Amino acid sequence: MDQISRPTDPRADVVPRIDEAARRIAALPRVEDAPEAGLAVLREAGLLDVAARETAEGYRYDPPWRTVLRLLARIGGADLSLGRLLEGHLNALQLVALYGSEAQKRHVLASVRAGTLLGVWGADTEPRFAVSGADSGELRLSGAKRYASGLGLVGLALVPYEDEARVSHLLLLPVDDPERQDGAPWRMGGMRGSRSGTFRFEGLTIDESAARVGAPGDYRREPFFVGGIWRCAAAQLGAVERLVEILAAELTASERLQHPLQSARVGEAIMAARDARLNVEAAAEAVETASVDAELAVSFAALARLRVEKAALDVIELVQRGLGLPAFHEDHAAERIMRDLAVYLRQANPDALLLDQARRLSRRLPDLLG
Numbered sequence: 001m002d003q004i005s006r007p008t009d010p011r012a013d014v015v016p017r018i019d020e021a022a023r024r025i026a027a028l029p030r031v032e033d034a035p036e037a038g039l040a041v042l043r044e045a046g047l048l049d050v051a052a053r054e055t056a057e058g059y060r061y062d063p064p065w066r067t068v069l070r071l072l073a074r075i076g077g078a079d080l081s082l083g084r085l086l087e088g089h090l091n092a093l094q095l096v097a098l099y100g101s102e103a104q105k106r107h108v109l110a111s112v113r114a115g116t117l118l119g120v121w122g123a124d125t126e127p128r129f130a131v132s133g134a135d136s137g138e139l140r141l142s143g144a145k146r147y148a149s150g151l152g153l154v155g156l157a158l159v160p161y162e163d164e165a166r167v168s169h170l171l172l173l174p175v176d177d178p179e180r181q182d183g184a185p186w187r188m189g190g191m192r193g194s195r196s197g198t199f200r201f202e203g204l205t206i207d208e209s210a211a212r213v214g215a216p217g218d219y220r221r222e223p224f225f226v227g228g229i230w231r232c233a234a235a236q237l238g239a240v241e242r243l244v245e246i247l248a249a250e251l252t253a254s255e256r257l258q259h260p261l262q263s264a265r266v267g268e269a270i271m272a273a274r275d276a277r278l279n280v281e282a283a284a285e286a287v288e289t290a291s292v293d294a295e296l297a298v299s300f301a302a303l304a305r306l307r308v309e310k311a312a313l314d315v316i317e318l319v320q321r322g323l324g325l326p327a328f329h330e331d332h333a334a335e336r337i338m339r340d341l342a343v344y345l346r347q348a349n350p351d352a353l354l355l356d357q358a359r360r361l362s363r364r365l366p367d368l369l370g
């Protein structure tokens with residue numbers, strides 16, 4: 001296997017390393033069945049710790065948003081499941097940097113440098129994840145989390161929960177016990193390589209000071225909670241852009257692009273992808289640089305998620321109509337991308353997001369429309 005040289009400075013030459021890693025991941029055989037190989041490429045290219053800059057207090061999360069966007073879009077375009085895993089990893093890195101103790105930051109940085117993948121496992125199921133014994137120094141865990149990406153791949157997960165007063169709390173937990181992992185519920189048409197499923201916490205006891213990250217309520221602080229969905233949109237954007245490339249290349253090669261309706265499809269697909277990209281860029285800058293207030297940054301992230309969803313659905317339809325039946329063959333370059341994208345687009349409660357933003361943004365039109 002050809003190697004990507006890993007420099008001493010984690011940020012040096014990051015763009016070519018991202019592009020090279022994406023190229024290698026896209027060329028992997030059956031990455032859907034074996035995400036370990038793709039993960040090995042990310043580790044080897046030094047992309048798991050590229051966002052963490054070592055400091056006396058542990059580390060800082062301060063990568064340029066353009067670098068993170070490129071990383072997620074390129075890896076998402078090469079394999080959306082790996083893009084999803086990387087998204088969870090970066091989310092966890094940022095949350096620990098924002099709210100973790102020095103000891104937690106040192107632990108996470110050392111783990112990530114040693115190759116550990118991080119995740120954020122928030123989605124609840126029955127029995128609901130619960131914590132008892134608070135303030136006794138030791139926490140007793142029960143219940144489970146579902147849709148947890150990276151079973152068997154993620155070593156440390158941030159696990160949020162709400163107390164009786166509906167205040168959020170965040171725990172950093174080791175999640176590498178195979179006995180507690182159940183991938184069987186994840187019988188999905190796409191995103192199989194994300195290795196998602198259920199993790200059971202029943203009967204686990206943990207040291208409270210090591211596990212508890214930040215103060216009550218920190219996890220939901222904006223613009224990083226809802227605002228963080230710009231990263232998910234960035235990984236999806238990469239898949240959308242890859243589909244546009246495939247559509248244009250195939251219609252050109254088959255000389256069908258000359259047909260005005262096929263040209264129109266390519267034009268529509270390019271516009272959808274550009275529209276999505278501009279929204280993701282605006283959201284990334286707003287959330288990561290505080291160039292606008294937190295409420296508006298969250299709105300930009302919500303708009304980016306909804307625009308990428310619409311663009312992706314439009315581009316999938318354009319590819320299916322433009323390329324026809326061959327695009328459904330499992331060996332076709334677009335087939336897995338479309339399957340993965342259709343599944344990954346299904347994020348929590350898009351209706352509520354739109355309604356909420358409609359209300360908020362109607363009060364902020366001067367900030368939006370110039």
Ligand SMILES: Cc1cc2nc3c(=O)[nH]c(=O)nc-3n(C[C@H](O)[C@H](O)[C@H](O)COP(=O)(O)OP(=O)(O)OC[C@H]3O[C@@H](n4cnc5c(N)ncnc54)[C@H](O)[C@@H]3O)c2cc1C
Binds near residue numbers: 088119349352
């Ligand atoms: C590939 C993949 C990986 C994931 N990995 C993780 C992970 O690592 N960690 C994690 O925590 N989660 C993960 N998730 C889960 C994710 O966070 C969401 O929980 C999940 O995607 C929600 O999808 P849903 O379609 O069930 O959402 P829903 O919110 O159920 O939405 C479905 C539809 O119902 C509508 N709706 C929602 N609520 C109502 C209501 N009350 N009344 C009427 N209509 C309603 C919505 O607008 C939408 O139209 C992952 C998801 C995917 C696809």
